[in-house]
Amino acid sequence: MIALKRNKIVLIGAGNVATHLGISLQKKGFEIVQVYSRTEESARQLAEKLHAGFTTDSKNILPADVYFFSLPDSVLPGTLKTLPDLPGLFVHTAGSVPMTVFAPFHPRYGVFYPLQTFSKDREIDFRNIPVFIEANNPEDELLLRQIASELSDSVTVLSSEKREYLHLAAVFACNFTNHMYVQASKILEDRNLPRELLLPLIMETAEKIKTLSPLEAQTGPAVRRDKITMERHLNLLENDVLARQIYQLLSRSIVFSSEQQ
């Protein structure tokens, strides 16, 4: 394990994923030698946290053993084109980008995808985050597994194709779920009711599926086919076209899902 920790790491990108990953790697004893970001402020901030160097010029990126690319999906290919000749293993942390994005640019590459939602001001325990890895050769797959296992209790080798579905599922479980919170909060705040009233309900809704399948856990007017309540609710939403459409479509989908059981 001492040899493992001797691997020098460079972070390419300084956003939420890079920040949480960098902090967690450093806590575990890995050496972050440099942070690269196009934005000097972001690069400097993260570098200071990690006692690392930083650069905004891709030509100045230092030699290292592993490069973690945590960049917006649309920026990654363009950045790869500008890189000088570098040693080591290139990995990205994206859900929907195939591993082969690296193929035209570098011989050793892989993926290190942590399935979690990262926000800058929230501490996160990496131990509980499932990490999905992939590499284009067995040695680097092993190296990634070793690094990932230092951070997380849940490490799985997963193909780029399956990872794309995992990312799609995460959009429903996280991004769309959060949008349900947005809609619910708006309904309350428009009536001067504090959105905090919903927190116990939101927490219990999430907790429930630790012991029940989501289909078993489904409650509410749609799954009960309670048409009177659904009509009432649609009337309450008459001035919000999008919320009405969401209510109708999701109610239809809940009925459909419960019929498939």
Added chain:
Amino acid sequence: MIALKRNKIVLIGAGNVATHLGISLQKKGFEIVQVYSRTEESARQLAEKLHAGFTTDSKNILPADVYFFSLPDSVLPGTLKTLPDLPGLFVHTAGSVPMTVFAPFHPRYGVFYPLQTFSKDREIDFRNIPVFIEANNPEDELLLRQIASELSDSVTVLSSEKREYLHLAAVFACNFTNHMYVQASKILEDRNLPRELLLPLIMETAEKIKTLSPLEAQTGPAVRRDKITMERHLNLLENDVLARQIYQLLSRSIVFSSEQQ
């Protein structure tokens, strides 16, 4: 408070809400004298838990101080018609039923609405559940406040009109959120990936809005306007018409919400 606990309670209905409410009331020292349900098995089961009597014939309902009606919305008015002359206070526990449903049948009435999702096999701590009360006279509002305060730390007087919006918000925050979990689980299970992989993400998504507003907490391809990822995801969903429609509508709504900020 001794006088308060002398109030005799009858539960009308023996479903999830009646069960959790009855158990919590009894734990606090209230006397449940009887359980009524149209289904003998349900009535008996809950009555045994509460060491109470039970009946399936509304004509045999006993005199009491407070009657809690936890029946399906569509069944409540029909049941009220069949009741004999009874004393006491009638309250229901429904989100979307106006208090005045009782007016043609009984002089003293109100509402006791706990904002939570109840499942039969899950224990729930009533302390954290916001309870919303309403009564047609100040004395009964006070009585309901006293009873509710025995169970919960959060008791609020709320009009029937506002309660309806609260219930609508709960459909988004709980029922529709759970349907997002259903969709996400289906995507994984169709690819032989265990749905448990999503649990840390789901818990963190819920936890986040304890410290961030849902709008601040929004992440994902839609809020980033990441059209490439969204197109990829829609392609992955090409054989699931409903899931595709949900993906498109919610992405549109996320973009719209972020523009309103």
